[in-house]
Amino acid sequence: MSNVLLQQFLQSTGAISAAQAAEIATCFQPRKIARHQLLLEAGQVSDTYFFLTQGLLRAFALDPDGTEVTTGLAGPGQVVFEVASFFNRTPSLEYIQALTDCEGWCLSYRQLNELFHARPEFREFGRGILVRGFAALKARMLATITESASARYDKLLRAHPELLLHVPLKYIASYLGITDSSLSRIRKADGKK
Amino acid sequence: MSNVLLQQFLQSTGAISAAQAAEIATCFQPRKIARHQLLLEAGQVSDTYFFLTQGLLRAFALDPDGTEVTTGLAGPGQVVFEVASFFNRTPSLEYIQALTDCEGWCLSYRQLNELFHARPEFREFGRGILVRGFAALKARMLATITESASARYDKLLRAHPELLLHVPLKYIASYLGITDSSLSRIRKADGKK
DNA sequence: GCCATTTCTTGCCAAATGGCAAGCGGCGCA
């Protein structure tokens, strides 16, 4: 199985050279997740730093009243793990679930730390990924505060049209912070974009 | 000027011992910011890792139409800097402004990196702070999606009652993602809590 | 102490969204 995508990803922050990426990539283990399976369950400590190469993942939390709230959606090219649980070794508040069959590469917490120690440039990369995720979350927060649900839906679709193929609309709705009825009406007004 | 608060903060992630904290704290420089002054301007590269010991800071961005949107509020005991701009050395999209006269301790990007290099435990601390900020932002995102504006306002006040003393309500409103009129109505319904 | 500005509230109405329930259609499974 080729790890070309993983190598490209390792180089994406600029902290790691092509040669270093090729070596570091060999430390990751391949992993498949079947549709509907959980990569992480609430209550567990997240122990998989997972780079997704194929498929779609969804993160969700449970409301006080037991309703699922979709907190994240991820496709190929993204790292998926529960940041606070993983680094603090505390129980996760979220679930991570495969929406389709998935493939990727992963490291355990221990392996990641060993690699951080052996490879300072990988540590630098790790920070870059954290900073990137932080910035993305801030942008999403700003959009949620300033833009209408319809505008956020349009933006999401333009950025990730592939979601529509495999993600039930109710998950997209709760990711956007609206009900599935409202999303349905927005879609009708948009002319089924 | 005493740096006791700074030392306590350095120990707060568990990565740094008391003795180490005392030494590391000496590397920070004291800094005061007068009310209404900017710690950071959009377009600049954030170069101040600032630990606030006294006063209140506000981060805000400008909408496409020029409206200010309050993206963050911080009081004593918090580190304030623009994560993406600081670590990526890119122009900031946000402003950071003193709402009251402020005092604290700071490091430049260069100083922070030297300290990361000289003190592995401080690097660990740095990651801890990033992870803490990430988790807080996720919690805020979840609340914004799942809770009513009124509930978010109540929660904010309970967590930080001191804000009401020095932060104009319009800033709190835009931080919550609502207009100042709406906040005013919410406060009336709440019985001026 | 006085004036200008900012902050906050309120009234009026429109728009966005939610809650609930019904209905439709597809898909999997027995």
Place this chain on the structure above:
DNA sequence: TGCGCCGCTTGCCATTTGGCAAGAAATGGC
């Protein structure tokens, strides 16, 4: 093949929130 569940839409109405404008209250500068 038929049944039942799941995903999506729609209708009806209530609630929340926004937009705008006016006015009251507080604040700051001189």
